[in-house]
Amino acid sequence: MSEVLWAIGRMSGIVSLILFTLSTVLGILTHRGRPLPGLPRFGVVIVHRNVSLLASVFLVLHVATLLGDSYAKLNLVDVVVPFLGSFQPFWQGLGTVAFDLVLAVIITSLLRHRIGDRAFRFVHWFVYAMWPIAVLHSIGNGTDGTSGWFVLILAACLIAVGSAVIWRLSTRSRSPRVMTPVAPGSGRSIR
Ligand code: HEM
Numbered sequence: 001m002s003e004v005l006w007a008i009g010r011m012s013g014i015v016s017l018i019l020f021t022l023s024t025v026l027g028i029l030t031h032r033g034r035p036l037p038g039l040p041r042f043g044v045v046i047v048h049r050n051v052s053l054l055a056s057v058f059l060v061l062h063v064a065t066l067l068g069d070s071y072a073k074l075n076l077v078d079v080v081v082p083f084l085g086s087f088q089p090f091w092q093g094l095g096t097v098a099f100d101l102v103l104a105v106i107i108t109s110l111l112r113h114r115i116g117d118r119a120f121r122f123v124h125w126f127v128y129a130m131w132p133i134a135v136l137h138s139i140g141n142g143t144d145g146t147s148g149w150f151v152l153i154l155a156a157c158l159i160a161v162g163s164a165v166i167w168r169l170s171t172r173s174r175s176p177r178v179m180t181p182v183a184p185g186s187g188r189s190i191r
Contacts, residue, residue, distance in 0.1 A: 006072075008065045009066035010142065013059075013062040018153065020052075020134060023051045027127070028164040097133050098130045102130060108120050138154070
């Protein structure tokens with residue numbers, strides 16, 4: 001049974017990482033409402049949200065199944081408090097840090113209407129830190145961390161996020177600033 005949980009735990013971790021990569025790419029592409037050539041922005045935002053939710057479902061499966069794996073020796077506290085584990089505490093702790101960041105983003109997304117857009121956006125920035133931390137956790141903690149096929153998946157993830165960052169930075173320097181209309185003589189914004 002433990003072998004089955006271990007296999008499901010590893011596979012769900014990999015699927016979760018791929019989905020978080022896709023979610024990060026979509027988040028970078030739609031950052032601050034900039035248009036995407038040929039794609040409706042609201043559609044991309046909806047896909048971004050649903051992919052993130054699916055990634056979180058696989059993350060819960062990853063953690064829940066590895067809790068039942070006798071080799072990983074995880075305790076419930078290791079899921080939320082980093083660096084306490086008995087098996088590779090540093091690399092596993094990075095997974096916990098990534099998990100806590102995902103949790104913070106989910107909670108602030110649910111409370112967005114109460115806490116306001118500024119607080120939501122502030123916390124949402126941390127999700128960009130979550131992705132490289134999760135990648136390091138996968139390499140350091142995973143049985144497959146150095147297998148050829150896993151390195152190929154990681155390389156594809158890195159290229160995808162790297163390309164999105166480069167594309168975003170290049171459009172930032174080229175796109176004209178959006179000017180806020182000002183009421184004549186008042187010096188105040190019309191909006
Ligand atoms: C965003 C958060 C996380 C992501 C994306 C993630 C993803 C991954 C991936 C891709 C692997 C490698 C699987 C393999 O080598 O086949 C892995 C391994 C592992 N993860 Fe996570 N993980 C996350 C959080 C966590 C948390 C919170 C824990 C538990 C506290 C955890 C525990 C483990 C363990 C014990 C392994 C080693 C499994 C093994 O190969 O024996 N992970 N994780």
